[in-house]
Amino acid sequence: MSASPASVAAGRGTIDDPSSLAARYRTVRARSIALAAPLSAEDAMVQSMPDASPTKWHLAHTTWFFERFVLGAQPHYAPVDPQWDYLFNSYYNSVGPMHARPRRGLVSRPSLVEVLEYREEVDARMARRFEAGDLDAQDARVLLLGTHHEQQHQELLLTDIKHALWCNPLAPAYRGDLPHRTGPATPLRWIARDEAIVELGAAPWPQAASFAYDNESPRHRALVGAHALASRPVSNGEYAQFVADGGYVNAELWLSDAWTLLQAEGWRRPLYWHEDGAREFTLAGWRERDPHAPACHLSQYEADAFARWAGARLPTESEWELAAADIAVDGNFVEGGALHPQAASDPGSGLQQMFGDVWEWTSSAYTSYPGFRPLPGSLGEYNGKFMSGQWILRGGSCATPRDHVRASYRNFFAPPARWQFSGLRLARDAG
Structure with missing residues (x-):
């Protein structure tokens, strides 16, 4: 990859401005937690079909991405838990083997609490990297990519849990307080x-x-x-x-x-x-x-x-x-x-x-x-x-x-x- 761009649109983070990149990282990471907040630990583990993934896995995999590709790029980096490299890899065959996608819902351990603690630990390590100012241009590129990757998983988190709740005979709501605006469609032209x-x-x-x-x-x-x-x-x-x-x-x-x-x-x-x-x-x-x-x-x-x-x-x-x-x-x-x-x-x-x-x-x-x-x-x-x-x-x-x-x-x-x-x-x- 060649030289970094001068800027990126406001709110999207810039790889040559550590403060904007850090702000984007924190904002994106916080939104994932907010989207998962209405769900119980049981909700967060369910996988209703092979194409979907549990909420817990989305939270862990997006964290793994930053740990593996940003933090793990440092020599002699010690991962939070080496076994999670297998559990939370998605499809990166060049990185190593991975747990089969259709069986992600069988992973009851680590618990949701442990996954949230994993996020906190990786975020703390990333914060120290931001504070030390030791993210080079390649780190910054991968980190910005990682925030967009996490935003993709935020949408998947919602569509996957919607399918899981629909499969439940009780048809529970993800959130019962969502606004419901209706109005006439404009004529098709x-x-x-x-x-x-x-x-x-x-x-x-x-x-x-x-x-x-x-x-x-x-x-x-x-x-x-x-x-x-x-x-x-x-x-x-x-x-x-x-x-x-x-x-x-x-x-x-x-x-x-x-x-x-x-x-x-x-x-x-x-x-x-x-x-x-x-x-x-x-x-x-x-x-x-x-x-x-x-x-x-x-x-x-x-x-x-x-x-x-x-x-x-x-x-x-x-x-x-x-x-x-x-x-x-x-x-x-x-x-x-x-x-x-x-x-x-x-x-x-x-x-x-x-x-x-x-x-x-x-x-x-x-x-x-x-x-x-x-x-x-x-x-x-x-x-x-x-x-x-x-x-x-x-x-x-x-x-x-x-x-x-x-x-x-x-x-x-x-x-x-x-x-x-x-x-x-x-x-x-x-x-």
Whole structure:
């Protein structure tokens, strides 16, 4: 990696300003604790499916990241507990073996108390490093990356515990006091754009001023054909029409793999929609479904089928990024406290809800950009090795931290995944 950038956007930390980096570290670490606070030790251990992880594991793994890649970079560093290197490694094969992901919920020891003590100890060691001023440029880069990594796990903490609570026959709420704002959705309009050759992606970090993951780079030219995007995401009410029209039993609407999965799993409505047709499960428990709010917890298969039913398609990630490039990153994020998508409150004439509320599925497979280079060393495993069988989502959700996303941000999941706050925005070809 080459020289550090001069600055990063306010609130995102700067690798050449130890005080801002320390402040960001403390803020991010405190938010993880706050998000876990409503949960009991029993809640924090449960793992409801192989793709999810226990809250306790999220708290420990994000701590392990800093210990392994920042503190552990010092010669002769003594880890808090050497055995935890095996327990809390996620997928870094170059670091060493790891506990199998589907069995993370079986790890009753260390206890939640011990994991919280582990966080406190690593934070104390990091504080001493900040105070001593002995973080070199490489340490600072990895530390800033680590804060964004932890923000990803904060969203996963919420989506994973939501699935676990939904699996509980009592359907308990994560928090019963979450605000619940409803309102009419704005009429769906189409925003057209002419064909153009454009620059997309992010300049490689840290040469560039702003943080971006390696999979967002490099900047590159792309031909984007004439097209139109819907002004807002698809609403619950619109998706309910698809369900009522037999969308889940019409084989013509579904890709082959999707139809096979549909029959095997018996899907007939989105995840968390109640069979009574009126309610949906939220982090506040069962609530009446708002027909105007963006539909969420849809797989890429469901998003694609709905688009076919609607006589449209999903946008490409190039179309999405081009549209979002000049839009301020603002919206319904985790900081707003709703922790659920809401109908747009601004009846503006342009594109709405490009950021926040729901991740928006695209029709683009997760592949590398021309000239892509992963980060050197073990951190090169972070993104690049997953460029197979995954599809791109854009824009962030109601569970995403606001300062974690940007127009070039590339989220990715396998097409059957539906436990994330994922929805869709329609696109269509020009004419």
